[in-house]
Amino acid sequence: NAGVTQTPKFQVLKTGQSMTLQCAQDMNHEYMSWYRQDPGMGLRLIHYSVGAGITDQGEVPNGYNVSRSTTEDFPLRLLSAAPSQTSVYFCASSYSRDSTYEQYFGPGTRLTVT
Amino acid sequence: KNQVEQSPQSLIILEGKNCTLQCNYTVSPFSNLRWYKQDTGRGPVSLTIMTFSENTKSNGRYTATLDADTKQSSLHITASQLSDSASYICVVSAYGTASKLTFGTGTRLQVTL
Numbered sequence: 117n118a119g120v121t122q123t124p125k126f127q128v129l130k131t132g133q134s135m136t137l138q139c140a141q142d143m144n145h146e147y148m149s150w151y152r153q154d155p156g157m158g159l160r161l162i163h164y165s166v167g168a169g170i171t172d173q174g175e176v177p178n179g180y181n182v183s184r185s186t187t188e189d190f191p192l193r194l195l196s197a198a199p200s201q202t203s204v205y206f207c208a209s210s211y212s213r214d215s216t217y218e219q220y221f222g223p224g225t226r227l228t229v230t
Numbered sequence: 231k232n233q234v235e236q237s238p239q240s241l242i243i244l245e246g247k248n249c250t251l252q253c254n255y256t257v258s259p260f261s262n263l264r265w266y267k268q269d270t271g272r273g274p275v276s277l278t279i280m281t282f283s284e285n286t287k288s289n290g291r292y293t294a295t296l297d298a299d300t301k302q303s304s305l306h307i308t309a310s311q312l313s314d315s316a317s318y319i320c321v322v323s324a325y326g327t328a329s330k331l332t333f334g335t336g337t338r339l340q341v342t343l
Contacts, residue, residue, distance in 0.1 A: 120273070140249075158234065158319070158333030174330065206273050215323035216262055216281065219314060221273030 117142050120222035121182065122207050128228045129197040137192040139207030139223050145220075147210040148190040149174070152203040153224075159206065165190055166213050197229045231258040234322050234334035242340045247310055251337045253320030265294050265305045268336065274319055277305070278315040304318040310341045 123138045141148065149164035159176030165184040179201060181193040190209075194201060207222040234255045243249050255263070262281045266274035278287045278294040278305070286295050291308045307314055317336040324332075 156335060158335050159331075160333075161330055207274075216279065218276055218279070219331075221275070223273050224271070 119143065120207055120209050120220050122205075122222035122224060122225050125223065126226050128230065129194070131197060131199060133197050135194050137194075137195065137205055137207075137227070139190045139192065139222060140188050141190075141207075141220070142188065143209060143211075143220065144187060145209035145211055146187070147217075148184065149208050149210075149219075150180070150190070150192045151206045151208065152176065153157055153206060154190045154203050162205075164190065164213075188204040194227075197227075199229045201227065202229045203227060232322070232324060232332045234320055234332050236318075236320050236334040236337050237280070238305060238337060239335075240338040240340070242342060243310055245310055245312060245341050245343055249307050249310060249339065251305045251307075251318050251320075251339070253321045253334060254303070255301050255303070255320070255332070255334075257301075257322040257324045257332050259325045260298060260301075261323040261325045263294075263296055263303050263323075264321045264331075265292070265303075266317055268317045277318075307339075310339075312341050312343070315339060315341045 120141045146167045150162040151159040153159050163182040165171045207223045208219045210219045213219045232306040237252045264279045265277045280296045280302040293306045296303045320334040321331045
């Protein structure tokens with residue numbers, strides 16, 4: 117199993133550009149989520165999904181869109197990049213949204229917006 | 231507001247020595263507490279998870295303790311190795327908010343020769 121994979125590993129965008137961060141898991145997990153990690157702050161939840169076709173907002177959803185058309189994939193779209201979105205983005209998956217289940221994190225995407 | 235605070239912010243120890251990292255939380259009602267290890271440039275990896283009824287849990291040289299009364303947890307690393315150099319993140323979950331975990335900012339540990 118590859119676990120949780122993310123692409124790209126690094127990305128530089130100009131303000132106003134759009135892009136999609138890819139996330140895939142091969143563990144047949146129902147629950148997937150996106151976090152951002154900024155210096156001096158804990159990981160913050162952007163969006164999450166409890167299954168194909170079901171998504172919901174997390175703590176910091178503004179400027180981001182998600183969709184979940186399959187169990188395996190959960191892409192994160194930046195509609196119009198802003199310097200405040202410079203961060204490291206982590207995708208995670210879990211068997212269930214029940215927090216007692218293990219969450220598996222991807223390797224991250226480091227995004228810089230100039 | 232749910233909060234998780236970790237101390238120290240950073241720590242440098244010699245290889246072979248022990249160390250203890252601290253986590254205080256105000257998350258309520260408490261469901262479980264996890265410790266994650268995050269190597270530089272990598273995603274967090276779970277070390278332990280403890281529920282209300284558990285007050286200690288080990289994973290190799292890592293031992294986590296939980297005092298739900300004082301809302302404190304610690305992570306003790308025994309006989310440290312260079313590969314222990316990483317950030318250690320405390321994460322707390324509350325009942326009824328399964329979609330949201332409260333993350334601490336982490337303790338950056340450096341193990342040197």
